[in-house]
Amino acid sequence: MRDLTALAVCLYLLCSLCAISAVQKSCPTECQCEPRNQVQCQGETITEFPSPIPANTSYLFIYNTKFSALKPSDFEGFAESLTNLNISNSGITQILDDTFNQTRGLTSLSLRGTNVSSLPPRLFWEMSGLEKLLLDRNKIESLSEDTFRGLGRLKMLHLSLNALQTIPAEVFVDLVDLEELSLYGNKIKTLPATLFSKLGKLKTLYLSRNQISKLPEGIFSELRNLSKLSLFGNGLVSLPIFVPMPLEELWLYDNKLTHLKDDMFRNLTQLRLLVLSRNQIRSVSVHAFRGLASLGEVSLKNNRLEGLLNGTFSGLPKLVNISLEHNQLRALPGSLLQDLPLLRSLDLHNNSLSNLLQELLDSLQQAEEVLLAQNPWKCDQDILPLINWLDHRSDLQNISDVICHFPESLKGTPVVKVSLLGSEPVTWGGDIHRIITALVCTFAITVFIGAICWRRRKEKTVPPQFEMMNQDLEQFVHGE
Numbered sequence: 001m002r003d004l005t006a007l008a009v010c011l012y013l014l015c016s017l018c019a020i021s022a023v024q025k026s027c028p029t030e031c032q033c034e035p036r037n038q039v040q041c042q043g044e045t046i047t048e049f050p051s052p053i054p055a056n057t058s059y060l061f062i063y064n065t066k067f068s069a070l071k072p073s074d075f076e077g078f079a080e081s082l083t084n085l086n087i088s089n090s091g092i093t094q095i096l097d098d099t100f101n102q103t104r105g106l107t108s109l110s111l112r113g114t115n116v117s118s119l120p121p122r123l124f125w126e127m128s129g130l131e132k133l134l135l136d137r138n139k140i141e142s143l144s145e146d147t148f149r150g151l152g153r154l155k156m157l158h159l160s161l162n163a164l165q166t167i168p169a170e171v172f173v174d175l176v177d178l179e180e181l182s183l184y185g186n187k188i189k190t191l192p193a194t195l196f197s198k199l200g201k202l203k204t205l206y207l208s209r210n211q212i213s214k215l216p217e218g219i220f221s222e223l224r225n226l227s228k229l230s231l232f233g234n235g236l237v238s239l240p241i242f243v244p245m246p247l248e249e250l251w252l253y254d255n256k257l258t259h260l261k262d263d264m265f266r267n268l269t270q271l272r273l274l275v276l277s278r279n280q281i282r283s284v285s286v287h288a289f290r291g292l293a294s295l296g297e298v299s300l301k302n303n304r305l306e307g308l309l310n311g312t313f314s315g316l317p318k319l320v321n322i323s324l325e326h327n328q329l330r331a332l333p334g335s336l337l338q339d340l341p342l343l344r345s346l347d348l349h350n351n352s353l354s355n356l357l358q359e360l361l362d363s364l365q366q367a368e369e370v371l372l373a374q375n376p377w378k379c380d381q382d383i384l385p386l387i388n389w390l391d392h393r394s395d396l397q398n399i400s401d402v403i404c405h406f407p408e409s410l411k412g413t414p415v416v417k418v419s420l421l422g423s424e425p426v427t428w429g430g431d432i433h434r435i436i437t438a439l440v441c442t443f444a445i446t447v448f449i450g451a452i453c454w455r456r457r458k459e460k461t462v463p464p465q466f467e468m469m470n471q472d473l474e475q476f477v478h479g480e
Helices: 002-026 358-362 381-391 415-420 430-460 464-478
Strands: 031-034 038-042 059-063 084-088 108-112 132-134 156-158 180-182 204-206 228-230 249-251 273-275 297-299 321-323 345-347 369-371 404-406
Touching: 358 381, 381 415
Parallel strands: 038 059, 059 084, 084 108, 108 132, 132 156, 156 180, 180 204, 204 228, 228 249, 249 273, 273 297, 297 321, 321 345, 345 369
Antiparallel strands: 031 038
């Protein structure tokens, strides 16, 4: 029995060695073939598609190569077993028709960083099981309406960093399971109003770094599951009122927005992050953020704001971070930050603020970070609320960077130290100074006159016996 067991073990080891040897023999010299059906090929010495690829290969990775074309014959012998194909950073300039007709089992295809400028219209038609298609960092200039026909199971499509200028209205019509779409970094100027009408399962949409100046009304109306929308780096001058959708992140920085009108975000009741920085916003309507009950962070930095209205942030009970730095804010209303129980961070540095009202400072008692540097603080009587507040908030960082800009005698002095200066901790206004001086002088004169009157009265009421005693005392002193 033991002999049979030993023989079986030997046979198993022999078969394993033979299998490994067979894999190694069929593996191209520029590649590494692993027993788990994975093949990796890399290097600029690869100028033709690697061959022969083992027949049982399911994962094929080819990168940093210099072959120039993909053709159907490249996948002969292993097409049926292939499930994942990744060809990146290659010199490919052409993909022939029917190249992927035999690779019907592919679930993931990545063709990134090539020199491909066009795709055959029916290139992906036989790949109905494809779930991930990555075509970013190429030079694709156009798409046909049939490019993605039949890809009903596709969940992720990346077309970022290409040279697309227009998108056909029907190009995504079959992608009913798509969850992530990236068109980032192209040259798109306009979008058809119905472009996303069949993408009801889409969760993430990247449209950033294009040249879109206007969004058609209703373009997002069918995106009932969209949670992240990125539109930064376009030329947007206005925004439509967003339709109801479960959006949690909205990225709108680096556009040309000048005004935020009332209720433009009111349907985005699940929004948590709103980024509006680096626009040209001069005004924000008092109800611009109405309806955003879940908002946790809003960024308005690097705009042209000179003021904000009371009520701008009302109805935002979950707001934690507000970024207002690098604007031209001259003053803030006292109740601007009322009813924000979770507010932890407020950035106001690099504005044109000269003081802050006591009511506003009272709203910041629970804040953990308040940045106030690079403002022209005017250290007169109106700065006292800020001095007292800073005095009690030694836990904040960079307090010493909050410095007086006016008057000249206090320029460069940290605001928190103004109350500790010797004779003139705060420079009072001229009128107040004169009033105080007049009151002091009036009081002194009144006391002096009162003292004289009292003394005279006292002298008139001295009893006769005391007057005789005074005369006797004077005679004694003078020796009379």
